[in-house]
Amino acid sequence: MNIVWQETTIHTKIYFRERQAVFWGFVFPLLLLFLFCSIFGGTPERSSSLVAGLICINVMAGALFGTGVITVGAREQGILRRYKMAPVSPWKIVTGMVVSRYVSITLATLLMLVLARLVYHITLPSNIPAALLVYSTGAVMFSALAFVVASLARSLAEANGVSQALFMPMMFLSGATFPFEFMPAWLQKIAHVMPSTYYVSALKTVMAAGGGIKECSLDLTVMAVVTLLAVMVSARFFKWE
Amino acid sequence: MSDQLAVLVEDLTKRYGRLVAVNQLSLDVTRGEIFGVLGPNGAGKTTLIEVLEGLRMPDSGAVRVLGFDPRRELDMIKERIGVQLQSSSFFRKLRVVEVLKQFRSYYRKRADIDDLLEMVALNEKRNSFITDLSGGQRQRLALALALVNEPDIIFLDEPTAGLDAQVRRQLWHTIEQMKSAGKTVLLTTHYIEEAERLCDRVLILDGGQRIALDSPANLIAHARGRSARLRFATARPFSPEPEATFKVIESSKNGSYTYTAQVGDTGRSIVELVSAIEHQKNELVELQISRATLEDVFVELTGKEIRE
Ligand SMILES: Nc1ncnc2c1ncn2[C@@H]1O[C@H](COP(=O)(O)OP(=O)(O)OP(=O)(O)O)[C@@H](O)[C@H]1O
Ligand SMILES: [Mg+2]
Numbered sequence: 061m062n063i064v065w066q067e068t069t070i071h072t073k074i075y076f077r078e079r080q081a082v083f084w085g086f087v088f089p090l091l092l093l094f095l096f097c098s099i100f101g102g103t104p105e106r107s108s109s110l111v112a113g114l115i116c117i118n119v120m121a122g123a124l125f126g127t128g129v130i131t132v133g134a135r136e137q138g139i140l141r142r143y144k145m146a147p148v149s150p151w152k153i154v155t156g157m158v159v160s161r162y163v164s165i166t167l168a169t170l171l172m173l174v175l176a177r178l179v180y181h182i183t184l185p186s187n188i189p190a191a192l193l194v195y196s197t198g199a200v201m202f203s204a205l206a207f208v209v210a211s212l213a214r215s216l217a218e219a220n221g222v223s224q225a226l227f228m229p230m231m232f233l234s235g236a237t238f239p240f241e242f243m244p245a246w247l248q249k250i251a252h253v254m255p256s257t258y259y260v261s262a263l264k265t266v267m268a269a270g271g272g273i274k275e276c277s278l279d280l281t282v283m284a285v286v287t288l289l290a291v292m293v294s295a296r297f298f299k300w301e
Numbered sequence: 302m303s304d305q306l307a308v309l310v311e312d313l314t315k316r317y318g319r320l321v322a323v324n325q326l327s328l329d330v331t332r333g334e335i336f337g338v339l340g341p342n343g344a345g346k347t348t349l350i351e352v353l354e355g356l357r358m359p360d361s362g363a364v365r366v367l368g369f370d371p372r373r374e375l376d377m378i379k380e381r382i383g384v385q386l387q388s389s390s391f392f393r394k395l396r397v398v399e400v401l402k403q404f405r406s407y408y409r410k411r412a413d414i415d416d417l418l419e420m421v422a423l424n425e426k427r428n429s430f431i432t433d434l435s436g437g438q439r440q441r442l443a444l445a446l447a448l449v450n451e452p453d454i455i456f457l458d459e460p461t462a463g464l465d466a467q468v469r470r471q472l473w474h475t476i477e478q479m480k481s482a483g484k485t486v487l488l489t490t491h492y493i494e495e496a497e498r499l500c501d502r503v504l505i506l507d508g509g510q511r512i513a514l515d516s517p518a519n520l521i522a523h524a525r526g527r528s529a530r531l532r533f534a535t536a537r538p539f540s541p542e543p544e545a546t547f548k549v550i551e552s553s554k555n556g557s558y559t560y561t562a563q564v565g566d567t568g569r570s571i572v573e574l575v576s577a578i579e580h581q582k583n584e585l586v587e588l589q590i591s592r593a594t595l596e597d598v599f600v601e602l603t604g605k606e607i608r609e
Binding site: 063070077137 | 354356376379380384386388389390391392393394395399403404406407408430446
Protein backbone atom coordinates (compact mmCIF):
# COMPACT_ATOMS: atom_id res chain seq x y z
CA MET A 61 0.00 0.00 0.00
CA ASN A 62 2.87 2.34 0.85
CA ILE A 63 4.36 1.76 -2.55
CA VAL A 64 1.05 2.44 -4.30
CA TRP A 65 0.76 5.71 -2.40
CA GLN A 66 4.34 6.64 -3.19
CA GLU A 67 3.91 5.92 -6.90
CA THR A 68 0.70 7.94 -6.87
CA THR A 69 2.47 11.00 -5.48
CA ILE A 70 5.42 10.57 -7.80
CA HIS A 71 3.26 10.38 -10.90
CA THR A 72 1.13 13.27 -9.73
CA LYS A 73 4.29 15.34 -9.37
CA ILE A 74 5.50 14.32 -12.81
CA TYR A 75 2.10 15.27 -14.25
CA PHE A 76 1.93 18.73 -12.76
CA ARG A 77 5.54 19.44 -13.71
CA GLU A 78 4.77 18.94 -17.40
CA ARG A 79 3.21 22.13 -18.72
CA GLN A 80 1.78 20.38 -21.76
CA ALA A 81 -0.04 17.81 -19.67
CA VAL A 82 -1.59 20.53 -17.55
CA PHE A 83 -2.73 22.40 -20.64
CA TRP A 84 -4.48 19.38 -22.14
CA GLY A 85 -5.82 18.19 -18.82
CA PHE A 86 -7.05 21.45 -17.34
CA VAL A 87 -7.07 24.36 -19.77
CA PHE A 88 -8.32 22.59 -22.87
CA PRO A 89 -11.42 21.03 -21.24
CA LEU A 90 -12.42 24.46 -19.96
CA LEU A 91 -12.01 25.94 -23.42
CA LEU A 92 -14.28 23.17 -24.73
CA LEU A 93 -16.77 23.91 -21.95
CA PHE A 94 -17.06 27.55 -22.95
CA LEU A 95 -17.17 26.68 -26.62
CA PHE A 96 -19.85 24.00 -26.33
CA CYS A 97 -22.06 25.76 -23.83
CA SER A 98 -22.04 29.06 -25.66
CA ILE A 99 -22.89 27.39 -29.00
CA PHE A 100 -25.20 24.53 -27.99
CA GLY A 101 -26.09 25.47 -24.42
CA GLY A 102 -29.00 27.83 -24.05
CA THR A 103 -30.79 26.27 -21.11
CA PRO A 104 -29.21 24.98 -17.89
CA GLU A 105 -30.52 21.51 -18.77
CA ARG A 106 -28.82 21.54 -22.16
CA SER A 107 -25.59 22.81 -20.61
CA SER A 108 -25.78 20.16 -17.95
CA SER A 109 -26.03 17.43 -20.55
CA LEU A 110 -23.09 18.96 -22.45
CA VAL A 111 -21.03 18.93 -19.26
CA ALA A 112 -21.76 15.21 -18.86
CA GLY A 113 -20.34 14.67 -22.34
CA LEU A 114 -17.30 16.81 -21.57
CA ILE A 115 -16.56 14.84 -18.42
CA CYS A 116 -16.54 11.69 -20.51
CA ILE A 117 -14.25 13.27 -23.12
CA ASN A 118 -11.87 14.45 -20.43
CA VAL A 119 -11.72 11.05 -18.77
CA MET A 120 -11.18 9.30 -22.12
CA ALA A 121 -8.39 11.65 -23.16
CA GLY A 122 -6.75 11.52 -19.74
CA ALA A 123 -6.78 7.74 -19.70
CA LEU A 124 -5.92 6.99 -23.34
CA PHE A 125 -3.27 9.65 -23.85
CA GLY A 126 -2.30 10.43 -20.27
CA THR A 127 -1.95 6.84 -19.07
CA GLY A 128 -1.81 4.55 -22.10
CA VAL A 129 0.34 6.49 -24.54
CA ILE A 130 2.64 7.78 -21.78
CA THR A 131 3.14 4.23 -20.54
CA VAL A 132 4.10 3.02 -24.01
CA GLY A 133 6.49 5.96 -24.32
CA ALA A 134 8.08 5.07 -20.99
CA ARG A 135 8.39 1.48 -22.10
CA GLU A 136 9.93 2.47 -25.43
CA GLN A 137 12.52 4.60 -23.64
CA GLY A 138 13.37 1.70 -21.35
CA ILE A 139 12.13 3.50 -18.24
CA LEU A 140 9.83 0.66 -17.23
CA ARG A 141 12.55 -1.94 -17.62
CA ARG A 142 14.38 -0.50 -14.64
CA TYR A 143 11.45 -1.41 -12.38
CA LYS A 144 11.77 -5.06 -13.33
CA MET A 145 15.14 -5.13 -11.58
CA ALA A 146 13.63 -4.25 -8.23
CA PRO A 147 11.73 -6.57 -5.91
CA VAL A 148 8.48 -4.68 -6.36
CA SER A 149 5.21 -5.87 -7.78
CA PRO A 150 4.69 -4.19 -11.14
CA TRP A 151 1.00 -3.90 -10.44
CA LYS A 152 1.64 -1.61 -7.50
CA ILE A 153 3.39 0.71 -9.87
CA VAL A 154 0.63 0.51 -12.46
CA THR A 155 -1.98 1.15 -9.77
CA GLY A 156 -0.06 4.20 -8.61
CA MET A 157 0.00 5.54 -12.15
CA VAL A 158 -3.71 4.98 -12.65
CA VAL A 159 -4.67 6.47 -9.30
CA SER A 160 -2.55 9.55 -9.90
CA ARG A 161 -4.17 10.09 -13.26
CA TYR A 162 -7.58 9.60 -11.62
CA VAL A 163 -6.70 12.32 -9.14
CA SER A 164 -5.68 14.82 -11.81
CA ILE A 165 -8.70 14.10 -14.01
CA THR A 166 -11.00 14.41 -11.02
CA LEU A 167 -9.54 17.77 -10.09
CA ALA A 168 -10.13 18.95 -13.67
CA THR A 169 -13.69 17.61 -13.55
CA LEU A 170 -14.47 19.39 -10.31
CA LEU A 171 -13.07 22.62 -11.69
CA MET A 172 -15.26 22.24 -14.75
CA LEU A 173 -18.37 21.52 -12.67
CA VAL A 174 -17.80 24.59 -10.51
CA LEU A 175 -17.29 26.87 -13.50
CA ALA A 176 -20.27 25.40 -15.36
CA ARG A 177 -22.38 25.95 -12.27
CA LEU A 178 -21.27 29.56 -11.89
CA VAL A 179 -21.44 30.54 -15.56
CA TYR A 180 -24.13 28.31 -17.05
CA HIS A 181 -26.15 27.48 -13.91
CA ILE A 182 -26.14 23.75 -14.58
CA THR A 183 -27.86 21.46 -12.13
CA LEU A 184 -25.40 19.65 -9.94
CA PRO A 185 -25.93 15.96 -9.13
CA SER A 186 -28.22 15.57 -6.14
CA ASN A 187 -27.24 11.97 -5.44
CA ILE A 188 -23.53 12.43 -4.76
CA PRO A 189 -22.65 8.78 -4.03
CA ALA A 190 -24.35 7.67 -7.26
CA ALA A 191 -22.56 10.40 -9.23
CA LEU A 192 -19.21 9.41 -7.73
CA LEU A 193 -19.80 5.75 -8.46
CA VAL A 194 -20.73 6.42 -12.08
CA TYR A 195 -17.86 8.83 -12.58
CA SER A 196 -15.31 6.47 -11.06
CA THR A 197 -16.57 3.40 -12.89
CA GLY A 198 -16.00 5.18 -16.18
CA ALA A 199 -12.59 6.42 -15.11
CA VAL A 200 -11.49 2.92 -14.12
CA MET A 201 -12.94 1.49 -17.33
CA PHE A 202 -11.03 3.89 -19.55
CA SER A 203 -7.81 3.36 -17.58
CA ALA A 204 -8.20 -0.36 -18.16
CA LEU A 205 -8.91 0.20 -21.86
CA ALA A 206 -5.83 2.43 -22.06
CA PHE A 207 -3.79 -0.47 -20.72
CA VAL A 208 -5.26 -2.75 -23.36
CA VAL A 209 -3.94 -0.32 -25.98
CA ALA A 210 -0.60 -0.15 -24.16
CA SER A 211 -0.44 -3.93 -24.03
CA LEU A 212 -1.17 -4.52 -27.68
CA ALA A 213 0.65 -1.56 -29.25
CA ARG A 214 4.21 -2.36 -30.28
CA SER A 215 5.40 1.24 -30.54
CA LEU A 216 4.62 4.72 -29.40
CA ALA A 217 3.38 5.68 -32.85
CA GLU A 218 1.06 2.69 -32.89
CA ALA A 219 -0.29 3.48 -29.42
CA ASN A 220 -0.92 7.05 -30.48
CA GLY A 221 -2.68 6.03 -33.66
CA VAL A 222 -4.88 3.44 -31.99
CA SER A 223 -5.77 5.86 -29.19
CA GLN A 224 -6.75 8.53 -31.71
CA ALA A 225 -8.79 6.01 -33.66
CA LEU A 226 -10.68 5.08 -30.50
CA PHE A 227 -10.97 8.57 -29.13
CA MET A 228 -12.39 10.37 -32.16
CA PRO A 229 -15.50 8.25 -32.78
CA MET A 230 -16.19 7.95 -29.08
CA MET A 231 -15.99 11.70 -28.77
CA PHE A 232 -18.44 12.37 -31.59
CA LEU A 233 -20.78 9.40 -31.61
CA SER A 234 -21.48 8.52 -28.00
CA GLY A 235 -23.70 11.48 -27.29
CA ALA A 236 -20.82 13.34 -25.66
CA THR A 237 -20.93 16.15 -28.20
CA PHE A 238 -23.94 15.70 -30.49
CA PRO A 239 -27.21 14.60 -29.04
CA PHE A 240 -27.66 10.94 -29.68
CA GLU A 241 -31.22 11.30 -30.94
CA PHE A 242 -30.18 13.31 -34.00
CA MET A 243 -28.00 10.54 -35.38
CA PRO A 244 -29.23 8.12 -38.09
CA ALA A 245 -30.16 4.64 -36.93
CA TRP A 246 -27.05 2.95 -38.30
CA LEU A 247 -24.79 5.41 -36.48
CA GLN A 248 -26.74 4.78 -33.31
CA LYS A 249 -26.04 1.08 -33.72
CA ILE A 250 -22.33 1.76 -33.96
CA ALA A 251 -22.58 4.01 -30.95
CA HIS A 252 -24.05 1.19 -28.92
CA VAL A 253 -20.93 -0.92 -29.15
CA MET A 254 -18.80 1.92 -27.79
CA PRO A 255 -18.25 1.87 -24.04
CA SER A 256 -18.31 5.66 -23.92
CA THR A 257 -21.99 5.67 -24.90
CA TYR A 258 -22.88 3.95 -21.64
CA TYR A 259 -20.66 6.28 -19.67
CA VAL A 260 -22.25 9.40 -21.17
CA SER A 261 -25.72 7.99 -20.62
CA ALA A 262 -24.98 7.20 -16.96
CA LEU A 263 -23.35 10.58 -16.40
CA LYS A 264 -26.38 12.34 -17.87
CA THR A 265 -28.67 10.35 -15.62
CA VAL A 266 -26.88 11.24 -12.41
CA MET A 267 -26.33 14.85 -13.44
CA ALA A 268 -30.04 15.40 -13.94
CA ALA A 269 -32.05 16.01 -10.78
CA GLY A 270 -32.98 12.87 -8.92
CA GLY A 271 -30.99 10.39 -10.98
CA GLY A 272 -29.67 7.49 -8.92
CA ILE A 273 -27.92 4.17 -9.31
CA LYS A 274 -31.12 2.33 -10.17
CA GLU A 275 -31.71 4.48 -13.25
CA CYS A 276 -28.29 3.66 -14.68
CA SER A 277 -27.79 0.09 -13.52
CA LEU A 278 -27.65 -1.20 -17.10
CA ASP A 279 -24.92 1.31 -18.01
CA LEU A 280 -22.97 0.41 -14.88
CA THR A 281 -23.20 -3.29 -15.62
CA VAL A 282 -21.92 -2.84 -19.17
CA MET A 283 -19.02 -0.73 -17.91
CA ALA A 284 -18.14 -3.25 -15.22
CA VAL A 285 -18.04 -6.07 -17.77
CA VAL A 286 -15.89 -4.03 -20.18
CA THR A 287 -13.52 -3.18 -17.32
CA LEU A 288 -13.19 -6.79 -16.30
CA LEU A 289 -12.41 -7.90 -19.84
CA ALA A 290 -9.93 -5.08 -20.31
CA VAL A 291 -8.11 -5.90 -17.07
CA MET A 292 -7.89 -9.54 -18.11
CA VAL A 293 -6.49 -8.70 -21.55
CA SER A 294 -3.91 -6.26 -20.21
CA ALA A 295 -2.86 -8.57 -17.38
CA ARG A 296 -2.24 -11.23 -19.98
CA PHE A 297 -0.46 -9.17 -22.63
CA PHE A 298 1.16 -6.19 -20.91
CA LYS A 299 4.94 -6.09 -21.29
CA TRP A 300 7.52 -4.02 -19.42
CA GLU A 301 10.04 -3.88 -22.23
CA MET B 302 28.04 -25.25 -4.49
CA SER B 303 30.36 -23.17 -2.41
CA ASP B 304 29.45 -20.09 -0.41
CA GLN B 305 32.49 -18.43 -1.88
CA LEU B 306 30.89 -18.17 -5.28
CA ALA B 307 28.95 -15.06 -6.13
CA VAL B 308 28.14 -16.22 -9.64
CA LEU B 309 28.33 -19.60 -11.29
CA VAL B 310 27.68 -20.17 -14.98
CA GLU B 311 27.88 -23.58 -16.56
CA ASP B 312 27.51 -24.24 -20.25
CA LEU B 313 25.29 -21.25 -20.78
CA THR B 314 23.82 -20.80 -24.23
CA LYS B 315 21.53 -17.97 -25.26
CA ARG B 316 20.14 -17.58 -28.77
CA TYR B 317 18.13 -14.91 -30.51
CA GLY B 318 16.49 -16.84 -33.29
CA ARG B 319 19.41 -18.35 -35.16
CA LEU B 320 22.01 -16.00 -33.72
CA VAL B 321 23.96 -17.57 -30.87
CA ALA B 322 24.72 -14.62 -28.59
CA VAL B 323 26.34 -16.64 -25.79
CA ASN B 324 27.81 -20.00 -26.67
CA GLN B 325 28.37 -22.74 -24.05
CA LEU B 326 29.96 -20.36 -21.63
CA SER B 327 31.22 -21.38 -18.21
CA LEU B 328 32.67 -19.15 -15.53
CA ASP B 329 32.56 -18.42 -11.85
CA VAL B 330 32.93 -15.23 -9.91
CA THR B 331 34.32 -15.39 -6.40
CA ARG B 332 32.88 -13.25 -3.64
CA GLY B 333 34.69 -9.99 -3.18
CA GLU B 334 36.37 -9.81 -6.56
CA ILE B 335 36.01 -7.37 -9.40
CA PHE B 336 35.29 -9.48 -12.43
CA GLY B 337 35.47 -7.93 -15.87
CA VAL B 338 33.90 -9.05 -19.12
CA LEU B 339 35.82 -7.62 -22.03
CA GLY B 340 34.78 -7.86 -25.63
CA PRO B 341 33.98 -5.93 -28.80
CA ASN B 342 30.50 -4.79 -29.82
CA GLY B 343 28.11 -7.68 -30.11
CA ALA B 344 30.35 -10.05 -28.17
CA GLY B 345 27.46 -11.02 -25.89
CA LYS B 346 28.45 -9.06 -22.78
CA THR B 347 25.05 -7.51 -22.19
CA THR B 348 23.31 -10.78 -22.94
CA LEU B 349 25.45 -12.59 -20.37
CA ILE B 350 24.96 -10.00 -17.66
CA GLU B 351 21.21 -9.75 -18.28
CA VAL B 352 20.81 -13.50 -18.02
CA LEU B 353 22.44 -13.26 -14.59
CA GLU B 354 20.08 -10.44 -13.64
CA GLY B 355 17.09 -12.51 -14.67
CA LEU B 356 16.11 -10.12 -17.46
CA ARG B 357 16.67 -12.71 -20.19
CA MET B 358 15.97 -16.41 -20.18
CA PRO B 359 18.85 -18.73 -21.06
CA ASP B 360 18.24 -21.47 -23.62
CA SER B 361 20.39 -24.01 -21.85
CA GLY B 362 22.95 -24.31 -19.12
CA ALA B 363 22.95 -23.57 -15.43
CA VAL B 364 23.17 -20.17 -13.79
CA ARG B 365 23.46 -19.38 -10.08
CA VAL B 366 23.66 -15.99 -8.48
CA LEU B 367 24.46 -16.14 -4.76
CA GLY B 368 23.37 -19.74 -5.01
CA PHE B 369 19.96 -18.89 -6.45
CA ASP B 370 18.61 -19.65 -9.90
CA PRO B 371 17.44 -16.48 -11.67
CA ARG B 372 14.79 -18.48 -13.48
CA ARG B 373 13.03 -19.58 -10.33
CA GLU B 374 14.31 -17.60 -7.37
CA LEU B 375 14.59 -14.16 -8.85
CA ASP B 376 12.99 -12.42 -5.90
CA MET B 377 15.71 -13.68 -3.57
CA ILE B 378 18.33 -12.42 -5.98
CA LYS B 379 16.75 -9.02 -6.60
CA GLU B 380 17.04 -7.97 -2.94
CA ARG B 381 20.76 -8.63 -2.96
CA ILE B 382 22.01 -7.42 -6.31
CA GLY B 383 22.44 -3.95 -7.73
CA VAL B 384 22.09 -3.37 -11.43
CA GLN B 385 23.21 -0.70 -13.82
CA LEU B 386 21.80 -1.35 -17.26
CA GLN B 387 23.78 -0.42 -20.36
CA SER B 388 21.37 2.42 -21.00
CA SER B 389 19.06 3.80 -18.39
CA SER B 390 16.35 6.37 -18.73
CA PHE B 391 14.10 7.93 -16.17
CA PHE B 392 10.95 10.01 -16.12
CA ARG B 393 12.11 13.47 -17.19
CA LYS B 394 10.50 15.53 -14.53
CA LEU B 395 11.79 13.83 -11.43
CA ARG B 396 14.61 15.09 -9.29
CA VAL B 397 17.74 13.07 -8.68
CA VAL B 398 16.98 12.61 -5.01
CA GLU B 399 13.38 11.61 -5.76
CA VAL B 400 14.48 8.87 -8.12
CA LEU B 401 16.92 7.51 -5.55
CA LYS B 402 14.30 7.53 -2.80
CA GLN B 403 11.75 5.91 -5.07
CA PHE B 404 13.95 2.97 -5.97
CA ARG B 405 15.33 2.62 -2.47
CA SER B 406 11.82 2.17 -1.14
CA TYR B 407 11.43 -1.11 -3.02
CA TYR B 408 14.08 -2.85 -0.93
CA ARG B 409 14.31 -4.10 2.61
CA LYS B 410 17.89 -2.94 3.00
CA ARG B 411 18.33 0.76 2.27
CA ALA B 412 21.46 2.82 1.76
CA ASP B 413 21.88 6.37 2.94
CA ILE B 414 21.00 8.80 0.15
CA ASP B 415 23.66 11.35 1.08
CA ASP B 416 26.34 8.67 1.04
CA LEU B 417 25.20 7.54 -2.38
CA LEU B 418 25.24 11.03 -3.81
CA GLU B 419 28.67 11.56 -2.32
CA MET B 420 29.94 8.32 -3.81
CA VAL B 421 28.96 9.20 -7.36
CA ALA B 422 29.71 12.91 -6.92
CA LEU B 423 26.19 14.08 -7.60
CA ASN B 424 25.76 16.08 -4.40
CA GLU B 425 25.30 19.36 -6.18
CA LYS B 426 22.74 17.86 -8.53
CA ARG B 427 20.55 16.27 -5.89
CA ASN B 428 17.63 18.58 -6.65
CA SER B 429 18.06 18.78 -10.40
CA PHE B 430 15.53 17.32 -12.78
CA ILE B 431 16.62 14.35 -14.86
CA THR B 432 16.22 16.52 -17.98
CA ASP B 433 18.87 18.88 -16.66
CA LEU B 434 21.55 16.21 -16.21
CA SER B 435 24.36 15.57 -18.65
CA GLY B 436 24.84 12.09 -20.10
CA GLY B 437 27.65 11.35 -17.68
CA GLN B 438 25.61 12.54 -14.73
CA ARG B 439 22.74 10.27 -15.72
CA GLN B 440 25.22 7.45 -15.94
CA ARG B 441 26.36 8.19 -12.40
CA LEU B 442 22.79 8.34 -11.21
CA ALA B 443 22.27 4.90 -12.71
CA LEU B 444 25.31 3.69 -10.78
CA ALA B 445 23.95 5.18 -7.56
CA LEU B 446 20.65 3.41 -8.25
CA ALA B 447 22.54 0.14 -8.40
CA LEU B 448 23.65 0.78 -4.82
CA VAL B 449 20.40 1.82 -3.13
CA ASN B 450 19.93 -1.58 -1.50
CA GLU B 451 23.52 -2.05 -0.32
CA PRO B 452 23.81 -5.05 -2.63
CA ASP B 453 26.23 -7.95 -2.25
CA ILE B 454 26.83 -8.16 -5.98
CA ILE B 455 26.85 -5.23 -8.33
CA PHE B 456 26.33 -5.73 -12.06
CA LEU B 457 27.59 -2.84 -14.14
CA ASP B 458 27.10 -2.89 -17.89
CA GLU B 459 29.68 -0.53 -19.36
CA PRO B 460 29.64 1.79 -16.38
CA THR B 461 32.17 4.23 -17.78
CA ALA B 462 31.18 4.30 -21.46
CA GLY B 463 31.12 7.84 -22.72
CA LEU B 464 32.55 9.41 -19.58
CA ASP B 465 35.51 11.76 -19.68
CA ALA B 466 38.83 10.59 -18.29
CA GLN B 467 38.52 12.36 -14.97
CA VAL B 468 35.04 11.11 -14.20
CA ARG B 469 36.08 7.65 -15.30
CA ARG B 470 38.92 7.60 -12.79
CA GLN B 471 36.53 8.82 -10.14
CA LEU B 472 34.19 5.94 -10.94
CA TRP B 473 37.05 3.47 -10.81
CA HIS B 474 37.74 4.75 -7.36
CA THR B 475 34.10 4.26 -6.41
CA ILE B 476 34.19 0.71 -7.73
CA GLU B 477 37.36 0.00 -5.78
CA GLN B 478 35.64 1.32 -2.67
CA MET B 479 32.85 -1.17 -3.24
CA LYS B 480 35.39 -3.92 -3.39
CA SER B 481 36.97 -2.78 -0.13
CA ALA B 482 33.51 -2.84 1.38
CA GLY B 483 33.44 -6.55 0.55
CA LYS B 484 31.13 -6.38 -2.42
CA THR B 485 31.47 -8.37 -5.60
CA VAL B 486 31.48 -6.40 -8.81
CA LEU B 487 30.81 -7.81 -12.26
CA LEU B 488 31.34 -5.29 -14.99
CA THR B 489 31.53 -5.26 -18.75
CA THR B 490 33.77 -2.93 -20.62
CA HIS B 491 35.29 -1.97 -23.92
CA TYR B 492 38.18 -0.26 -22.23
CA ILE B 493 41.29 -2.35 -21.87
CA GLU B 494 42.80 0.08 -19.35
CA GLU B 495 39.72 -0.33 -17.25
CA ALA B 496 39.91 -4.10 -17.20
CA GLU B 497 43.63 -4.03 -16.53
CA ARG B 498 43.55 -1.45 -13.84
CA LEU B 499 40.37 -2.48 -12.03
CA CYS B 500 39.66 -6.16 -12.44
CA ASP B 501 40.95 -9.10 -10.46
CA ARG B 502 39.99 -11.37 -13.30
CA VAL B 503 38.92 -10.76 -16.85
CA LEU B 504 36.83 -12.84 -19.20
CA ILE B 505 37.57 -12.13 -22.82
CA LEU B 506 34.46 -12.75 -24.82
CA ASP B 507 34.11 -12.73 -28.59
CA GLY B 508 31.21 -13.96 -30.66
CA GLY B 509 29.60 -15.32 -27.50
CA GLN B 510 32.59 -17.56 -26.84
CA ARG B 511 34.99 -17.57 -23.96
CA ILE B 512 38.39 -16.68 -25.42
CA ALA B 513 40.28 -16.46 -22.14
CA LEU B 514 39.67 -16.07 -18.44
CA ASP B 515 42.39 -15.08 -16.01
CA SER B 516 43.90 -12.20 -14.07
CA PRO B 517 45.16 -9.39 -16.30
CA ALA B 518 48.74 -10.11 -15.25
CA ASN B 519 48.48 -13.80 -16.13
CA LEU B 520 46.77 -13.09 -19.41
CA ILE B 521 49.59 -10.79 -20.37
CA ALA B 522 52.29 -13.16 -19.17
CA HIS B 523 50.82 -16.17 -20.92
CA ALA B 524 50.16 -14.58 -24.24
CA ARG B 525 52.88 -16.27 -26.26
CA GLY B 526 55.53 -14.06 -27.74
CA ARG B 527 53.77 -11.00 -26.54
CA SER B 528 55.27 -10.15 -23.22
CA ALA B 529 56.88 -6.93 -24.41
CA ARG B 530 57.17 -4.59 -27.32
CA LEU B 531 60.47 -3.16 -28.54
CA ARG B 532 60.78 -0.05 -30.58
CA PHE B 533 64.20 0.65 -31.96
CA ALA B 534 65.85 2.72 -34.64
CA THR B 535 68.98 2.02 -36.60
CA ALA B 536 71.16 4.21 -38.77
CA ARG B 537 70.87 1.91 -41.79
CA PRO B 538 68.23 -0.61 -42.85
CA PHE B 539 68.10 -3.58 -40.52
CA SER B 540 66.96 -7.12 -41.22
CA PRO B 541 66.60 -9.59 -38.37
CA GLU B 542 68.23 -13.00 -38.55
CA PRO B 543 65.82 -15.73 -39.60
CA GLU B 544 66.17 -17.55 -36.28
CA ALA B 545 65.61 -14.43 -34.12
CA THR B 546 63.39 -14.80 -31.05
CA PHE B 547 61.67 -11.51 -31.82
CA LYS B 548 59.47 -10.63 -34.72
CA VAL B 549 59.49 -7.28 -36.48
CA ILE B 550 55.93 -6.20 -37.06
CA GLU B 551 56.28 -2.66 -38.27
CA SER B 552 58.92 -0.57 -39.89
CA SER B 553 59.07 2.99 -41.07
CA LYS B 554 61.67 5.42 -42.24
CA ASN B 555 61.90 9.00 -41.13
CA GLY B 556 65.48 10.08 -40.84
CA SER B 557 66.52 6.79 -39.29
CA TYR B 558 65.04 3.33 -39.76
CA THR B 559 62.45 2.59 -37.08
CA TYR B 560 61.12 -0.86 -36.18
CA THR B 561 58.62 -2.32 -33.77
CA ALA B 562 59.06 -5.89 -32.59
CA GLN B 563 57.13 -8.30 -30.40
CA VAL B 564 59.27 -10.24 -28.00
CA GLY B 565 58.70 -13.15 -25.68
CA ASP B 566 61.82 -13.25 -23.53
CA THR B 567 62.74 -9.60 -23.21
CA GLY B 568 66.31 -9.96 -21.95
CA ARG B 569 67.37 -12.54 -24.51
CA SER B 570 65.77 -10.67 -27.37
CA ILE B 571 67.60 -7.47 -26.53
CA VAL B 572 70.95 -9.24 -26.42
CA GLU B 573 70.13 -10.88 -29.72
CA LEU B 574 69.02 -7.63 -31.27
CA VAL B 575 72.10 -5.72 -30.21
CA SER B 576 74.48 -8.41 -31.45
CA ALA B 577 72.60 -8.68 -34.75
CA ILE B 578 72.91 -4.96 -35.28
CA GLU B 579 76.60 -5.12 -34.46
CA HIS B 580 77.07 -8.12 -36.70
CA GLN B 581 75.44 -6.28 -39.58
CA LYS B 582 77.81 -3.31 -38.94
CA ASN B 583 74.73 -1.24 -38.29
CA GLU B 584 74.24 1.32 -35.49
CA LEU B 585 71.53 1.36 -32.81
CA VAL B 586 70.14 4.88 -32.60
CA GLU B 587 67.27 4.39 -30.20
CA LEU B 588 65.69 1.63 -28.10
CA GLN B 589 62.38 1.58 -26.18
CA ILE B 590 60.95 -1.33 -24.23
CA SER B 591 57.29 -1.40 -23.23
CA ARG B 592 55.36 -4.06 -21.41
CA ALA B 593 52.64 -5.81 -23.39
CA THR B 594 49.13 -4.73 -22.48
CA LEU B 595 45.86 -6.50 -22.33
CA GLU B 596 45.20 -4.90 -25.66
CA ASP B 597 48.03 -6.89 -27.24
CA VAL B 598 46.59 -10.00 -25.64
CA PHE B 599 43.20 -9.18 -26.98
CA VAL B 600 44.42 -8.60 -30.49
CA GLU B 601 46.40 -11.82 -30.40
CA LEU B 602 43.57 -13.93 -29.06
CA THR B 603 40.74 -12.57 -31.18
CA GLY B 604 42.61 -11.18 -34.16
CA LYS B 605 40.60 -7.99 -33.74
CA GLU B 606 40.93 -4.55 -32.33
CA ILE B 607 38.57 -4.01 -29.46
CA ARG B 608 37.54 -0.47 -30.16
CA GLU B 609 34.57 0.30 -32.33
N1 LIG C 1 16.94 -8.66 -28.02
C1 LIG C 1 17.72 -9.10 -29.02
N2 LIG C 1 17.19 -9.68 -30.11
C2 LIG C 1 17.96 -10.14 -31.11
N3 LIG C 1 19.29 -10.08 -31.12
C3 LIG C 1 19.90 -9.52 -30.07
C4 LIG C 1 19.14 -9.00 -28.96
N4 LIG C 1 20.00 -8.50 -28.06
C5 LIG C 1 21.23 -8.69 -28.58
N5 LIG C 1 21.17 -9.31 -29.77
C6 LIG C 1 22.33 -9.70 -30.59
O1 LIG C 1 23.13 -10.57 -29.80
C7 LIG C 1 24.50 -10.28 -29.97
C8 LIG C 1 25.12 -9.96 -28.63
O2 LIG C 1 24.57 -8.75 -28.17
P1 LIG C 1 24.96 -8.08 -26.79
O3 LIG C 1 24.07 -6.90 -26.61
O4 LIG C 1 24.95 -9.10 -25.74
O5 LIG C 1 26.45 -7.62 -27.11
P2 LIG C 1 27.43 -6.71 -26.26
O6 LIG C 1 28.67 -7.47 -26.09
O7 LIG C 1 26.76 -6.22 -25.04
O8 LIG C 1 27.69 -5.52 -27.27
P3 LIG C 1 27.94 -3.95 -26.96
O9 LIG C 1 29.37 -3.83 -26.62
O10 LIG C 1 27.63 -3.31 -28.28
O11 LIG C 1 27.02 -3.54 -25.87
C9 LIG C 1 24.58 -9.15 -30.98
O12 LIG C 1 24.87 -9.70 -32.23
C10 LIG C 1 23.22 -8.53 -30.96
O13 LIG C 1 22.89 -8.02 -32.21
MG1 LIG D 1 26.26 -4.41 -24.31
